[in-house]
Amino acid sequence: xxxxxxxxxxxxxxxxxxxxxxxxxxxxxxxxxxxxxxxxxxxxxxxxxxxxxxxxxxxxxxxxxxxxxxxxxxxxxxxxxxxxxxxxxxxxxxxxxxxxxxxxxxxxxxxxxxxxxxxxxxxxxxxxxxxxxxxxxxxxxxxxxxxxxxxxxxxxxxxxxxxxxxxxxx
Amino acid sequence: xxxxxxxxxxxxxxxxxxxxxxxxxxxxxxxxxxxxxxxxxxxxxxxxxxxxxxxxxxxxxxxxxxxxxxxxxxxxxxxxxxxxxxxxxxxxxxxxxxxxxxxxxxxxxxxxxxxxxxxxxxxxxxxxxxxxxxxxxxxxxxxxxxxxxxxxxxxxxxxxxxxxxxxxxxxxxxxxxxxxxxxxxxxxxxxxxxxxxxxxxxxxxxxxxxxxxxxxxxxxxxxxxxxxxxxxxxxxxxxxxxxxxxxxxxxxxxxxxxxxxxxx
Numbered sequence: 266x267x268x269x270x271x272x273x274x275x276x277x278x279x280x281x282x283x284x285x286x287x288x289x290x291x292x293x294x295x296x297x298x299x300x301x302x303x304x305x306x307x308x309x310x311x312x313x314x315x316x317x318x319x320x321x322x323x324x325x326x327x328x329x330x331x332x333x334x335x336x337x338x339x340x341x342x343x344x345x346x347x348x349x350x351x352x353x354x355x356x357x358x359x360x361x362x363x364x365x366x367x368x369x370x371x372x373x374x375x376x377x378x379x380x381x382x383x384x385x386x387x388x389x390x391x392x393x394x395x396x397x398x399x400x401x402x403x404x405x406x407x408x409x410x411x412x413x414x415x416x417x418x419x420x421x422x423x424x425x426x427x428x429x430x431x432x433x434x435x
Numbered sequence: 436x437x438x439x440x441x442x443x444x445x446x447x448x449x450x451x452x453x454x455x456x457x458x459x460x461x462x463x464x465x466x467x468x469x470x471x472x473x474x475x476x477x478x479x480x481x482x483x484x485x486x487x488x489x490x491x492x493x494x495x496x497x498x499x500x501x502x503x504x505x506x507x508x509x510x511x512x513x514x515x516x517x518x519x520x521x522x523x524x525x526x527x528x529x530x531x532x533x534x535x536x537x538x539x540x541x542x543x544x545x546x547x548x549x550x551x552x553x554x555x556x557x558x559x560x561x562x563x564x565x566x567x568x569x570x571x572x573x574x575x576x577x578x579x580x581x582x583x584x585x586x587x588x589x590x591x592x593x594x595x596x597x598x599x600x601x602x603x604x605x606x607x608x609x610x611x612x613x614x615x616x617x618x619x620x621x622x623x624x625x626x627x628x629x630x631x632x633x634x635x636x637x638x639x640x641x642x643x644x645x646x647x648x649x650x651x652x653x654x655x656x657x658x659x660x661x662x663x664x665x666x667x668x669x670x671x672x673x674x675x676x677x678x679x680x681x682x683x684x685x686x687x688x689x690x691x692x693x694x695x696x697x698x699x
Contacts, residue, residue, distance in 0.1 A: 275504070278501050420447070
């Protein structure tokens with residue numbers, strides 16, 4: 266069983282690193298966080314059983330480590346900007362265009378990075394890592410309803426931030 | 436009829452694969468019929484796909500880190516195995532230690548009854564251990580011991596009393612391992628003879644010569660000029676001490692170990 270878990274840890278390294286970079290903001294700290302996550306996971310492998318969701322478990326470990334680091338740095342942890350302007354449902358950029366148009370892609374990336382941590386985090390977990398609402402609720406240690414509402418706000422906020430930057434650049 | 440405010444939430448749930456059951460069916464039916472909602476669905480799908488496309492934007496040179504982590508995982512595996520080996524080794528040592536201590540404890544608690552029997556015989560002969568009951572009756576002595584010992588001990592009667600080769604003088608209690616043992620004093624060929632009886636869990640028979648008689652091992656030994664016959668039977672260890680030569684050890688043994696034995 267341990268060999269299977271180890272394989273899953275190795276398979277999750279890229280995802281963990283991606284999540285860490287988006288959340289931490291720099292490559293070096295992200296790598297340290299991944300390393301610490303893997304080490305802690307290896308030490309606690311015996312707490313898992315064969316049906317455990319190893320990937321979600323790894324993300325939970327990483328998130329807890331990250332929050333603890335932030336507490337040590339005396340930076341307030343997850344903070345949400347609850348005021349979201351009424352954003353239009355309009356989205357006239359299709360994914361193909363995004364792939365071709367590097368400028369638009371960079372603006373969306375910038376908008377994502379400007380989001381509050383809690384919004385950025387939930388978007389990464391859902392759309393980069395494909396975690397279900399249930400898995401996200403376990404990682405974030407919050408009810409599924411909160412996942413649903415926070416995800417809605419995160420999408421709206423991303424759209425709003427994107428449009429602001431986009432219009433400014435035009 | 437679906438509320439158009441609710442449809443926006445349903446669109447996101449649908450795109451996230453979280454809309455199920457009747458709501459999913461209702462939603463699909465509505466989308467087929469409502470062009471406005473279909474348009475919103477398509478736009479929201481494009482938006483979400485755009486977010487997904489950003490995944491590839493997060494590029495990290497992770498080969499070195501991955502190699503390092505895999506190495507660490509392998510190293511951890513080795514340490515884990517070493518730990519298991521150490522635990523297994525420590526467990527075996529602990530087991531052997533417990534076994535040795537138990538063995539020592541068990542045998543240290545089992546007294547060499549032969550040695551004690553000789554000492555008691557000498558003290559009894561010298562008058563330092565006066566008898567607590569003076570009687571030649573097996574029944575009387577057996578009754579006297581009742582309630583005084585933690586084990587059941589009754590003197591057997593010689594099969595043929597008219598030809599009994601020994602005479603019972605009396606009995607007393609003697610100390611043994613913080614408890615009492617039974618001492619019975621006899622006379623045979625006008626010489627004193629004592630029998631010491633203790634539970635076999637705390638006393639062992641001993642002798643350089645071993646003789647098997649009626650499935651019991653009898654040990655014969657000589658110490659300080661005395662002959663000692665010791666044996667274990669039915670949870671009790673016996674040591675008979677005497678000083679005369681040409682002792683026919685079968686004669687007293689017949690008391691208990693012949694077929695005609697009558698217990699008192």
